Amino acid sequence: MTLKKTLTIAGSDTSGGAGIQADLKTFQELGTYGMTALTVVVTMDPDNNWSHNVYSLPIDIVKSQIKTALSTGIDAVKTGMLSTEEIIQTAGEAISESGTEHVVIDPVMVCKGEDEVLNPGTVGAMIEYLLPRAEVVTPNLFEAGQLAGMKTPGTVEQMKTVAEKIHSLGAKNVVIKGGKQLQHDKAADLFYDGTTHLLLESEKTDTHYNHGAGCTFAAAITANLANGQDTRSAVVEAKKFVAAAIANGWKLNEYVGPVMHGAKSRFGAPDVTTTEV
Numbered sequence: 340m341t342l343k344k345t346l347t348i349a350g351s352d353t354s355g356g357a358g359i360q361a362d363l364k365t366f367q368e369l370g371t372y373g374m375t376a377l378t379v380v381v382t383m384d385p386d387n388n389w390s391h392n393v394y395s396l397p398i399d400i401v402k403s404q405i406k407t408a409l410s411t412g413i414d415a416v417k418t419g420m421l422s423t424e425e426i427i428q429t430a431g432e433a434i435s436e437s438g439t440e441h442v443v444i445d446p447v448m449v450c451k452g453e454d455e456v457l458n459p460g461t462v463g464a465m466i467e468y469l470l471p472r473a474e475v476v477t478p479n480l481f482e483a484g485q486l487a488g489m490k491t492p493g494t495v496e497q498m499k500t501v502a503e504k505i506h507s508l509g510a511k512n513v514v515i516k517g518g519k520q521l522q523h524d525k526a527a528d529l530f531y532d533g534t535t536h537l538l539l540e541s542e543k544t545d546t547h548y549n550h551g552a553g554c555t556f557a558a559a560i561t562a563n564l565a566n567g568q569d570t571r572s573a574v575v576e577a578k579k580f581v582a583a584a585i586a587n588g589w590k591l592n593e594y595v596g597p598v599m600h601g602a603k604s605r606f607g608a609p610d611v612t613t614t615e616v
């Protein structure tokens with residue numbers, strides 16, 4: 340038996356909920372073979388309120404991992420935390436040269452609870468090197484505003500405008516993750532394919548334990564595409580996967596509660612409705 344090969348080019352979240360840890364757990368759950376190219380290592384300081392430290396890896400080590408993984412003939416690749424313009428350019432060019440069929444860009448700019456953009460130049464580099472190669476780009480509200488050069492959207496109407504702008508920058512499909520900041524009574528994400536705006540909704544879960552939700556959503560889209568789903572169903576099924584993971588989020592310690600990546604296969608998924616808006 341062979342498995343579809345999925346690659347994540349992303350950072351290590353030592354706490355295990357986000358980053359490559361989220362991606363690998365999700366790839367495994369969805370029956371794909373996961374590979375990694377590590378870009379940064381994120382640690383948390385237990386003596387300073389769990390504040391984050393981000394250590395970028397030398398570019399040669401990043402390049403050599405990407406080359407190793409792509410040489411195996413990857414079915415779908417996802418990018419996550421890419422901390423420098425050089426890493427973004429390297430990843431974008433290598434993905435192009437490899438001709439990988441499915442490319443999911445999760446334009447990670449901040450970690451939850453941290454409000455500084457990793458490095459201001461990275462937004463321009465993502466627009467130049469990643470968006471034109473994206474089959475799907477998955478910004479949260481803040482990242483969507485940054486990519487579009489607009490203010491952070493706060494309503495579904497504003498998400499639609501921002502999604503159209505990001506699509507015009509070359510991403511074939513845009514998924515804006517609504518998250519907690521969205522003024523809406525449901526947990527809502529917007530999918531835009533250049534023609535139709537589709538609102539994906541599930542019941543809100545009243546929880547702080549949602550660390551890694553964004554990475555998990557994008558990783559599930561990646562695995563679903565590798566497994567041959569069309570883009571729309573890859574996104575809708577990924578929303579079910581992450582809604583289950585959030586509904587079963589749990590407390591790791593007093594600072595962080597990760598989603599439960601394997602929740603859907605164990606407990607099933609909450610309902611997700613889709614409405615053209």
Ligand code: PXL
Nearest residue numbers: 350351352357358381420450
């Ligand atoms: O959730 C964004 C994210 C992505 N990648 C890595 C992270 C985080 C947040 O902690 O550590 C490696």
